[in-house]
Amino acid sequence: MVDLRPPADVRPPSTREVPLSREPGDRFAPGNARWPLTALLWLTLMMAVGSLHPLFQGSGWWFAAAVVSALVLGAAGAARAAHWPSVVASAAGLIVGVLGSTAFVSGGTALLGIIPTAETIDRIRVLTEQARDAIVSDEAPIVVGDAMLGVIVVTVAAGALLVDLLSRVSRMPGLTGVVFAIVLVVPSFIPDVDPSWVWVVLTVLGYVAVLVVSTGRRPSRTSIVTAVAAVVVAGVVTSLLPVSLASPLSNLGTGTGISTGVNPVINLGKDLRRGTAVDVLSYTSSSAQGDYLKLVDLVDFSGTRWSPASVRLDGKNTVEKLPQAPGIAKSTRRDTVTTDVSVNLLRSPYLPIPVPATAITGVDSKWKYVDASGVTVRSTSEGSQGLDYKVTSRPVDPTRSQIVRSLDKAPAGLSAYESVAGVPASITRLAKKVTSGAANPFDAAVQLQDYFRNGEFTYSEDTPVREGYDGSGLDMVETFLKRKSGYCVHFASAMAVMARTLGIPSRIAVGFLPGTQEGSSENWTVTSNDLHTWPELYFQGLGWIPFEPTVGQGTTSSYLQQTGTEATPSSSATSSASASDSATAQATTSTTAAPTTAQVTTSASAATGTSGRSVGGAPFAVVGAAILVLVALLPWWLRTSRRRRRLGQDPPDTALWAWREVVDTARDLGVSVDPAATPQATAALVRERLDAPGASALERLLAGTQRERFGDLPAGAIVQDDARTVIRSLRQGAGPVARCVAALVPRSLFVEARPQTAQGA
Known part of the structure; x- marks a missing residue:
């Protein structure tokens, strides 16, 4: 009888090579400047800053902010390309930002135009007092003199440094959206100022691009739908938020007041x-x-x-x-x-x-x-x-x-x-x-x-x-x-x-x-x-x-x-x-x-x-609050959508996607899963957080995944049920705070996994 089975070490040509975990290497390692991400962060930040144009006269202030923020992010990126440690590279961006800001606000008092002197410090103190008066008392659009230009330049430089720290040092590029959102919402706090919907849309699209580039994945249908929804929500927020916030911020109740x-x-x-x-x-x-x-x-x-x-x-x-x-x-x-x-x-x-x-x-x-x-x-x-x-x-x-x-x-x-x-x-x-x-x-x-x-x-x-x-x-x-x-x-x-x-x-x-x-x-x-x-x-x-x-x-x-x-x-x-x-x-x-x-x-x-302006009464405040709640729940919706999609996959990758969902859920709940570890090592780490039914389900899921990847035996829907059992056990074993954080700020959605030193299985 002739044995038609392939040798044990030969894979059928139809079997797809898909790893159990992502192992792209450390994208944040020294020497990896990631210029596309840097350029997108700068562009998105400047689009967010552009939304402030109703607050200031002219456009020179925007170009000044663009130059200084580009210097900050560019210096940090160049330092990483030169294999400097990431934190040191950010410090280089900080120094360049200080020198660049000095060039705009020194008024000729700085050494070589960029190095602050004692006279520069005294000038900054005077400008700070003047800017404080203008912010407290003036009406938008404000004339941008030296004082206000200094505030704008320094603030935007600080924002550029913050997005660099979040995306490169903390390795959480998704959280840069908080910085962009803070900038976008500023006009909403100013009475009689209409935020610019176009700039909001451009900023949201830029942020979606940041997420795509930072994760290295092609956008899925869910991410596209989410991006469109985010644009719509941003438009609604910029239309209603100024009205909804006018009352509580000004203590006006449902009436209207005047401001001078x-x-x-x-x-x-x-x-x-x-x-x-x-x-x-x-x-x-x-x-x-x-x-x-x-x-x-x-x-x-x-x-x-x-x-x-x-x-x-x-x-x-x-x-x-x-x-x-x-x-x-x-x-x-x-x-x-x-x-x-x-x-x-x-x-x-x-x-x-x-x-x-x-x-x-x-x-x-x-x-x-x-x-x-x-x-x-x-x-x-x-x-x-x-x-x-x-x-x-x-x-x-x-x-x-x-x-x-x-x-x-x-x-x-x-x-x-x-x-x-x-x-x-x-x-x-x-x-x-x-x-x-x-x-x-x-x-x-x-x-x-x-x-x-x-x-x-x-x-x-x-x-x-x-x-x-x-x-x-x-x-x-x-x-x-x-x-x-x-x-x-x-x-x-x-x-x-x-x-x-x-x-x-x-x-x-x-x-x-x-x-x-x-x-x-x-x-x-x-x-x-x-x-x-x-x-x-x-x-x-x-x-x-x-x-x-x-x-x-x-x-x-x-x-x-x-x-x-x-x-x-x-x-x-x-x-x-x-x-x-x-x-x-x-x-x-x-x-x-x-x-x-x-x-x-x-x-x-x-x-x-x-x-x-007329605040329109309580209904607008309710609508504004509801929109803020929806925006806060957006990460939860994205993560839930991903889980539903993964646990609904058909063969031949049913077990693979179920396994990845279990690993990401463990990360969300605070388990330090090493993406470079073997499946057996990962299972041993996760097993410590499970009860008996969860541990048994994990063993079956691991076995089904290995058979699917290495034995060319497609897994059935049973592995998806096992994955749900493991996820339920992981959540039951975590505290209420950990579950809340995992739901509202899922780590797997915002933070790239750091490969650690490989350990034996």
Whole structure:
């Protein structure tokens, strides 16, 4: 009889050679730079950073971040290609990142442009303070000056270093998705900013590519479906998350509030046109007419917009002892008003207060008065929402004779409040025409106010937007004076500019109208519709006088009447005011008129305040929370899908895939399985975690796998049942924490197995 069976050491040609475990070698070993993975990590990171473009003006910041992050990842990859240890290679990336970041933020203080010096460290400290102010107070899109560019570059460099550590040192490239997700979600925390869906999609696709390249496997049908689902989820998240987070982050409940930044005047129109008014604060006042509540003074006028004076907060300027209001003579009659303020839905770095304030109680030491020019109060680390405080103020109420006596007193060096370079001739001519009959500067100011309130002007929040002159720049003012229709920003800016052309120091105050009085009580309610601007003009002896040119809004002070008296200025007139008042005015002028370079940078980067958006109520919060839960469960779904696919394989690889699933499950539960170990050694290690039924099933699975691979005997569905028994036994033997981690963060899905020193079976 002839034996037709093949020799024992000969495999049938139809049998496929598939190993029991993956043995690709150490992809993370020194000398393996893995440039495709490095390039994908950089590209995906930069696509995630691109999603931040609604937060910053221009695109130069993105290119700077791209260069520095490329230096970090490139240096680390080159070091690994040179057979440096992986941790040392990451350290090389860190050093190069520091040098590259220094080149962007040193401002010429670094040695050779990249090596930090003591002067560089001091500059970084100043830039850090400025960036903190901008982040706390400014509205997106922020002007990217040196301070903000430094924050962006350093943060992105740190992100590049982190993805390098996760993917190469920790050998968990899958977890780089956390870094990308953190970057993508940042715009969702910024009110009135719409995240960019396109950048989110590109980042998700880049992350899927990272997973494919890092694992070395071709994408399966499940991974493709998952990628598409991830893109859809990302789109939904970027659409709904800003709305869902607005309420809990801002403590707004189901209402809407308003937010102001360093310079809230530019965005004031949007707040006024927001629709339904919301209560932003309430107060009680001893004044029968209520109080104008000021937030900030706008002093610097560039010709295109008004902005606050460039003054850095002094840590010593606490509200415990406020300075005297400048320019007010001791003989000038003044009222004393007590106001208790309770802030509800107003988030502002400035404190709304009646002026000039002489005492403030109820706020902590983080609130400082800005300077002596008008005693506005600001914080760089807190907002006004939820505060309750008491203010004592002393507004002037001069008699006619006191006003007349002040007319011969020339302003004490307030050139910073008189600058109006580039004013169109039409505005100058109109100012002179309107005030041609004025006997003195005070009367001229009153005539300007009457020109707006008693003339042909109308109040409209929509006309400037519809006809394209909404703003406070000179071109907008010129158009407003022709159209004669606008809202408070236009009236205040026009009067302030016209006053400056007449030599009268002026500024714009931003704050709130007195609001609505509750019956005849002392209680007042201020809503978002009461947000307002008005001009303040300076007269030595009277100080800063508020005017109200906006037609149909607010009230005018009773003492703002024509005097008809000719002014007779004399060289000694200024000294008749109190010495302290004059000194205060001079100090204010020197502080405001000569800002440092760093302060100018702060002013340049000061943007408008943000406008709150409707949060849409609780349903959106629920939807947002549900989406976050779904995203957190995505690894569990991927791992479950893989298990289902493996345990449903048909011959000839039924046992092989069942065995691989058991090994990966053991890894997920914390068993240190060596991919280079023999099947017998792996079985012995896993067996220690099993009960008796599980151990028996493991033996049958191992035997079935060996017969399938080496005996050309296809395994039946019984091996899949044995695999499920082993998996169930492994899970029962693990603790609840280990099972939770294995479900939510499965190690086999994110971490490449490390081949160890081979041990005998």
